Amino acid sequence: MRMLIRNRCRYLVAVRMSVLTAGLLALATLVSSPAAKASGKLSVRTPDSEIVNNRVVFSTVDEEIRSPKSVTLTNSGLEPLTISSLVLGDSDEIVNAANGRSGDYKRAGDFQILNAPALPLVLAPNASLELSIQFAPQRGSGIIQNSSTHSTNAENYATLSVSTDDPAQPIFKIPLAGLNAVGYEGNNEPAAAEISRSFGWSTVIGTELLKIGGDKALVGEELYSPYWVRADASKPLLAWPLARYAARKTGLQGYTKLRPKSGGTDNQILVFEGGSDESGGENQRLLPKISVDGTDVAPTAGTIGRFPNGPFGIKLDNAYINDAQNTPDQPHNWRIFPVRDKNGALVPNHWYGIVDPGNKNPTPESGKNYDYQDGVFLLANVRPESASLNPATPGLTPGNSALILFFRSAVSGTLTDVNGAGLGFTSTQRNNNDTFTSTPSYNAGLLRLSTANTGTLVLTTADSSPSRTDNNLVNGLQLAFDGRSVPFTASAKILGPLSQIAVPPYQQAGIFTGPDQDNFIKLVARATDTNTIGIEFYQERRAVGTTISTVSLANPSTLQSLELYLTADPNGSTIRSAYRAVYADLDTGVVNLPGTVTLAGGDKGRYFDLQSKAGIMAYSKDSPSIQIVYDNFQVLKANP
Structure with missing residues (x-):
């Protein structure tokens, strides 16, 4: 039950006139x-x-x-x-x-x-x-x-x-x-997600709560890179202070510095001025001033711009962006997210950096509470040291051969099956158990590539689910591609029979597109009763699920193959679905399911992205494992 601790409404009428500029x-x-x-x-x-x-x-x-x-x-x-x-x-x-x-x-x-x-x-x-x-x-x-x-x-x-x-x-x-x-202070301060929206961004922080937690596990769109480089070597790194919600105290504080990867002297970027007055000074506010030569001033590119020659880390006081440089009693102190505008489009080389310095087991002196807004920064003209981590790198164009998987041969450099054979898929949809050092969302032991005959991928389901708040899907195998301008169709062919899908509604198999396990669209086959399979077109947005449409197919034991299609048009911001069922004596042809998903705001840019995602999923939540045989998966150009 929700309880409003405090909701004091004060109606204020400000009567104040300013003088127009001279002349x-x-x-x-x-x-x-x-x-x-x-x-x-x-x-x-x-x-x-x-x-x-x-x-x-x-x-x-x-x-x-x-x-x-x-x-x-x-x-x-x-x-x-x-x-x-x-x-x-x-x-x-x-x-x-x-x-x-x-x-x-x-x-x-x-x-x-x-x-x-x-x-x-x-x-x-x-x-x-x-x-x-x-x-x-x-x-x-x-x-x-x-x-x-x-x-x-x-x-x-x-x-x-x-x-x-x-x-x-x-x-x-x-x-x-x-x-x-x-x-002021403590639980009364705003959350990192609220601060981000105040600047008009649609970046997904992963939680609306104040306390994000210090585990070394990524949340929302967070990206971890211990070192960074300037994106444009002719321009400076800029670390703009967006917010300061630290305890009110006097004197200089919040020393923010660069730490060169090669070692040497830290390079100071800025320092905050504290304030003990009732209004928090330059704490407890957005867009705080910084101290320059003992004077509080609004930051400018001239005062905060720096030109590091090689890879660098960043620190606020003694909290490093590189977890390896923090003391053992310090958890994950910084979280870095790509900046997305109100339409979800990436702002290249701009990052929302939030930090919560201090030690574990907080004392009154440490001040650590895992709210990650003691210091909030816009990091501009930087990218991860490893280019492979950069979400602004465009993916392959739909129709590229690497996006067409027939499982007829192993593909080097991709996720492998139980025997070490490359499947062609390059990542799994991250689940809430993944950390920096382990990836429970991927289990090679449940995957088997068979290159004999026409080639198949056999996926054994795990007791998992991406739906609503579960977010523990295993082997949501996916590919990244440039989905910004070309209409595309993600499709898969599942071989029958499908009588093993028998426990409604928790045994499912099909395809998906979307950025994460709180925001995706799927088209799956699932049991409806002992002799019927339902094809479900489903959207999950911010962990709230909606069934767009369903259709029933009888006699799953005689079904020879089921093809599933998700067709997306970035120009109209729409996603539609279709299927084709083949029996020994019947071919339905391609049948469009009712309903269309129309994306808007930040959702649009995250689905139609430089690195859009689509793939296959199969799971059996709270029910016995089953095996699903995929004949192919493809991301092709499509007619809108």
């Missing part, structure tokens, strides 16, 4: 009729634009009203520009809301334009209008116990829409985000 009145003229030519051009400058451009990000604690931020509108055209409206409305990022949290994206009332001008307003060429925007939360945030999410009402999103007569972009939308922490 503005001489440059801007109020008009009553649209006489200006429509050839002006709107340019927008937002604060923190080097970190998050065309977005305004606020943070506060316990509904405290903090300083406003400025957005500058400039006419960079050659003719006058008319601003006709400034409207605060809902956020269009609602598709990426945490489960049950769509109301967080309808919070226009939490933001105010303190110096809204009379409209319409005409800006002469090169003239600017500076808007002062304030975040004033109109609801209290609280902690929910026994819930899959950390807090309620902490995230607040809206959009400022600027309408002009700029013919190229008549409506310019500026996303607004306000993070209202429940309170």
Whole structure:
């Protein structure tokens, strides 16, 4: 049962006016009729634009009203520009809301334009209008116990829409985000997933909870690399500070440094200034300032940019990104995730780095609680030292011969079967038992390649499942490919008979596509009764499963083969399904199943990715093992 520990709502009306920039009145003229030519051009400058451009990000604690931020509108055209409206409305990022949290994206009332001008307003060429925007939360945030999410009402999103007569972009939308922490320190702080969404990203952190845990096991889209290199050797590494939710104390703290792989002296990037005042100083906030020569300043590329010549690690205080450099009593202190924009597209060479320094068995001095937001960074212009770990490396194009597996010969350099023969598949769908040193999602002893005759792969099922919160699927064999622009079909042929699939609904066999065991689409055969198999088209999104459609096939004991198809169109963001059943006296031909999955927001980019995933799965949760014989698996180009 969910219990709101604290949900204090305070309605605040901020009455504060800012003065327009010097000379503005001489440059801007109020008009009553649209006489200006429509050839002006709107340019927008937002604060923190080097970190998050065309977005305004606020943070506060316990509904405290903090300083406003400025957005500058400039006419960079050659003719006058008319601003006709400034409207605060809902956020269009609602598709990426945490489960049950769509109301967080309808919070226009939490933001105010303190110096809204009379409209319409005409800006002469090169003239600017500076808007002062304030975040004033109109609801209290609280902690929910026994819930899959950390807090309620902490995230607040809206959009400022600027309408002009700029013919190229008549409506310019500026996303607004306000993070209202429940309170100071401890369990009152925001979770790493909430911080990531505040910057407009759809990166999957893997949990909405505050405490992620210190085990050396990857969560969400996390990638572990002990060393990193600059992606573009002509440009600096940039470690932008995104958040600082450490204990409030005075003095310099949070020393962030580079540690060269070759050894030598650490290279300091930045240091935080503490603060003991009620508002947390430069702790307990997003986008904190850093200390430069004893002065608190907003970071710039000039102050934090570094040019390491070779591979490097990163440390915050004594917490290293390379686990081998941490002391034995320190667990996994850093977690690194690729940055994805609101549509799920990778932002190449940009990483969301979160750190929780300290030792195990925390004492009041250690401060370790596994929340991984004592320091939060945007690492830019870097990639893993090993190029094979880089998710921005495009996969093969659908139809490539390496994506067509007929199991007629062993394939070197791929996952192997019980006899050491390469299967052609390159990875397994990671499950929640995988760690840095073990891979329970892969069991070669349950796989057997038979190259005789036409070639087959025999998969013996394990007591496992990818569904909902199980996430312990064994041998979800998969291939990676570039699924961004070419429609593709993932298909497999399973040889009959299939009478061994007899325990509904837990014995299943088929194909899947999707990024992980909380987010995938499958087409499987499963038992419905003693003499019927159901073909199920199923989607799981954020560990919530939905059956799209089903169809029944009688007489599985006489079924000679079953072909399954998932066809995906990245242009329409859709996935459809079909099957073909062959009996001795009947061939159904290709039959389309009802229903279409349409992907949006971050889901779209993760399914249609530089390294999209598709493969085969078979399992028997809470039921006897069975053997499934695959004749082939293919990822081919398809008609949309």
